[in-house]
Amino acid sequence: MKTLRLPAFVALSAVLAACGGGNGPGPAADYALTVKLVGVSAAPVSVKTGNTVLWNDTVTGTKTFTQLAAGTVVTVKGAAVPGFDVPAEQTVTVNADQTVTLIYTAQRGAAISPAKISGTVTGATFPAGYVLLGNADGVSANSRGTLSASGEVDLKLAAPPSTGSSSTLLPPSFSGCTFTGTSTANPDIFRFSRLYAYSAQGDPLGEIQEELVAGATVPGSTVARIYSTAASQTSGTVDCGNSGSVVYDLDLKAGWNAVEYSAKTDVPTRLTLKSLDPAAASQLKGRLFESFVNVALGTAPLTFAANETVSVAARFQQVGGVSGTVTLSTDVPGLTVEPTRLTLPTLGAAQGQSAFLQGLGLAPQQLDTQLTFRYTGTVPGTLPFRLLVNDSAGRPVGGGYGTLSVQRPGIKLDLGTSVPEEFVCQGETGAIRGQLVSLFGYAGSVTLSLKGLPAGVSAAPVQVTLGANTSTEITLPITVAKGASPTQRDVTIEVSGPGATSSVSLALGVCPQRTLINNGGVSERGLASVSSGVWILTGIAETQTNNSYDQVLKRFTSSGVAATVTLPEVDQLVGLSSGDVVALPYANGGTQAKLVRPDGTFTTVVKPEGVGQAVSDADGRLWYVGRDAADQRLVLARWNPVTGEVAVMDRTRVYSLDNTEFLVSPDGKTLLYLALSTDLPVVVDTVTGAVRDLGTRLDGYPFFTAAIGNDGTIWLTDINNNLNRRDPDGRVSTVISRATLPGPQNFIVIGLDAATPGVLWLQNGSKAIRLETSSLKMTSTPVGRISRMITTRNGGVAVVTYDGCATQACSHLTLLN
Structure with missing residues (x-):
């Protein structure tokens, strides 16, 4: 075996390095530590090594720390994220590239205690302070808990609560409310639906509700606390009519109770209070007050x-x-x-x-x-x-x-109303009238001038002399040229004198050319459209029939009065498709009606007994609710004034003479009958005579206005004065929301245009509105103080206004297309 011999100095260096001595290289310093979040996209994280802070800020997704020496001890701690449990702190020793994972788990809610509220607030951040148990009426000052800067709430409820806003569980007999159900007792209760959050100094910061995250039986319900003076098992409903209702399903103990609480704030209000599911859990949700x-x-x-x-x-x-x-x-x-x-x-x-x-x-x-x-x-x-x-x-x-x-000397102009408005039409001279008043001894010359007039409108300044502490009537003439454009705008009357000035604003309307009807009013049923114009009951004649004054009917066109006739006892005019008009007497005023031709000549016809409100169809027949001669039952009937034919069209439904209305489509082939006494509106096909229920309610009658189109589409307002459309298949949609339009809106549906498909006529205060239903383009025309408005058979509308004519009130007719 061969042994590798190292030189002596190399061997020594190796030994020194192993013992930590010598001048050789130190431990490797290029390791990386990655912090990874799971369950949330971002969270506050602190990273420390010993006393050195490497990071103390928000981490989004991941964060990597490099150049860490081998053996470095690192502590990683994730902070609270609303709605999630805080992960455990982790400590690692870096000896290689590695990852620390912080797992955030969504909170599943905490168990609910009847006499204690605790947990971490989500949804809002509050400074350290305190909370008080409360409701919409006040707080229980002796039920005070702590609120930490990290959102921890701890409140033990005191008994009894220190508030006087108690009530009996069930309503007293004189309250106007009724209870249907069962109850073992009727204790006094104190109900609290929230916590109020305060700073340590008592500044109101917001509110906290205990939302149910498990065990809820009503979507969106919360936990309320009820302090009851006695035990009670209650199941049933308290009905207070239009004021609302309360649904109970409670098993209350004497003392504090935690219950499920739901408040439906639509009109009428509906509250639900139920005993909690044993598995119910909650979390605290905060909301800051608007500063x-x-x-x-x-x-x-x-x-x-x-x-x-x-x-x-x-x-x-x-x-x-x-x-x-x-x-x-x-x-x-x-x-x-x-x-x-x-x-x-x-x-x-x-x-x-x-x-x-x-x-x-x-x-x-x-x-x-x-x-x-x-x-x-x-x-x-x-x-x-x-x-x-x-x-x-x-x-x-x-x-x-x-x-x-x-309290200084000055002048005041009083126009007699808090919202002054004046109309002057094309080619006319009108006037603004008011009272000029001396205040605190002012005396001298006063000049009144109109500023901001529309094009084509002129008004010369007026000068008057005002005595100290007196008043005088003033008139400011206004002239409108024939070519002035109809418009309405705010103008200013400037009032000036030595050392004193004032001003008054009013809405000045320039209305289209109009025709004088009479020096009085026009009855609601005294207006009817025919193909050759509009017939109007204009007033009382000097002649009498059967000791009753006759009435004057006039046919108006765009050129003025085209025909005049005097008739006895006329209550209602109904225009026919033939061009004639039927003049009906009062319901109990006899059987003689008049069939008036366009030139004013007429024929006497016998009307059926009891004909009241009536409308005509495409064939000139009148539809009405009357009594069947056989049994005096109220039925839907049809009368042909030319042939005299009377037919009962429906006797299977409940009809009424009170609070009813007939709407007719522009082509006269569809009728819609509305009545308080009828569960569902009735639709009539006048061609076939078929009668059917609409199929769905039109809620709110008679507190809405409506019109029906040739295809059966119904246009109607609702209780909030939005304009809605009901399609023939029953779908209802909002076409125009009042909240989206500037200024006050008070829509009245008049009808669909007889000549131009897709045009709906509306009234809004003193304006006639032409609405193109496909584009929702609205053309608004100021016409004056409207007393009656109908669609005309040749297209457009006829508008009757009731305005001042010099020193008296009078009516005018305006025809618009």
Whole structure:
């Protein structure tokens, strides 16, 4: 065997190196340690070797540390991630490239204790402080627990709770609510549905709910605590009508109970309270309060007479931990505040907490200071104002309210309404009328001028002389050119005199050319469309028939009045496809109706007994609810006024004369009958005479308006004033949501256009709206104060408005396409 002999100095060097001596190379320093996360995408991680911190930050996915010497001892610790258990700390000795895996496991919830709430809060981060058991009405101050900076909650519930907001489990007899079910006792109970979180100094920060993650019987339910003065087993429902209902399935013990709680906040409200499943588990979910500043200025008004400034004590209440520099201003021109900038103390720096403004039992962070207001305006009177608080970036963060009382000589224009509105139509001269008032002794010349007028509208300034502490009526004439475009916009009346000014805004509507109907109103049923125009009951004639005054009917076209006829006792007009109109007497006003031709000549026809509201179909027949001559039963009937034929079309359903409505499609071939007494709306095919139920309810009648199309599509509003469409297959969808449109919306469905498919006419306040149903393009035309609006047989709508004509009220007709 051969032995490899090393030179002496090489052998010595090898020995020294093995013993750690000599000047040879040290241990290898190029090993790597990788930290890998499993279960979460990112987590706070600390990596240490001895007292040296290699890493103390968020790791996303993996993190590798290189150039670690052999034998290095490394400690890896993962921190809390909301909703997951914290993995165990790991210590490794690096002797090669290796990986440390931190496994985060989703929390499966904790067991629920009736008299204790504990666990780690997820969903929100709170500073160290405390929690109080509470509900929407307040808190139980003696049920106070700890809240750590890492989100750990520990609360042992005290008995009984220190709050007076108790009630009996079942409603008293005088409450208007009824209970259906069984119950062994009716104890007093205190119900709490959440925890409120506070900083150590008492600043309200947010709320915490105990969400069920196992054992829930209602989706989204939480855990509530009930303190009961006695044991009770209760199963049933408390029904409070439109106010809501409560469903119970409880086995309460005397003292604290943990129950499953669900609140459905739709109208009407529905609460569910049930005993917990034995396997139920929960986790704590936090929500931060929205940060805002509430400023209390006291109740006394800021009074300005000869003085230029008013100082008040102000209390700035900080909710949600808001702090830092804020700026102050007001929403009234000429009213300024000093200082304009304040620094709100940081969390916990303020002192003196007492009564929490939101009824939670504790005060928010607050700052007391003095504010000085200065008013340079010239408008006397009393009005509310708002103190505006913005943060350093100019974002609103709260404010306060107060009252401004200016007792300096000035002038005021009163238009008689809080929301003034005036309409002047093309080619007309109208006027704005009001009362000019001297305030606090003002006397002198006053000029009134209209500013911001639309194109084609003119108004000359008006001058009046006003005596001290007097008032005078004023009239501002407005002239609208024939070619002015219909529009509505806000204009300003500027009022000025020596040393005093004021202004009033109003909505000025330029409406299309119109025709005078009469110096009065038009009845709801006194308007009917025919192919040659619109027939209108315009008023009372001087002649009488059977000791009753006759009535005047006029046919209007775009050119004005085309025919006039005087008839006795007319209650309703129904236009026919032939071009004639049927003038019906009152339901109990006899059997003689008039069939009026376009030129005003007429024929007397015998109507069936009891014909009330009626509509006509494509063949000129009238459909109505009447009484069957055989048994006086209310039936759906049809009458041909030309031939006199009367037919009972349906007697199998329940019909009514009250709270009913007939809707007819533009082609007159489909009718829709609506009534409170009918479970389902009724659809009629007027061609075949077939009658059927719609198949689904149209909830909310008579509190909605609707129209039916030739294909059976129904357009209708709902209780929230959205516009919906019901397709022939029964599907209902929202077409226009009121919340998506600017300004107030109060849609009334008028009907589908008879000449242009896909056009739906609506009313919204003083405007007629033409809606193209395919593109949802809306064309809005201001027409005035609408009293009646119908679709016309040749397309478009006829609109009757009731407006002022100089010194009296009158009605006008506007025809739109």
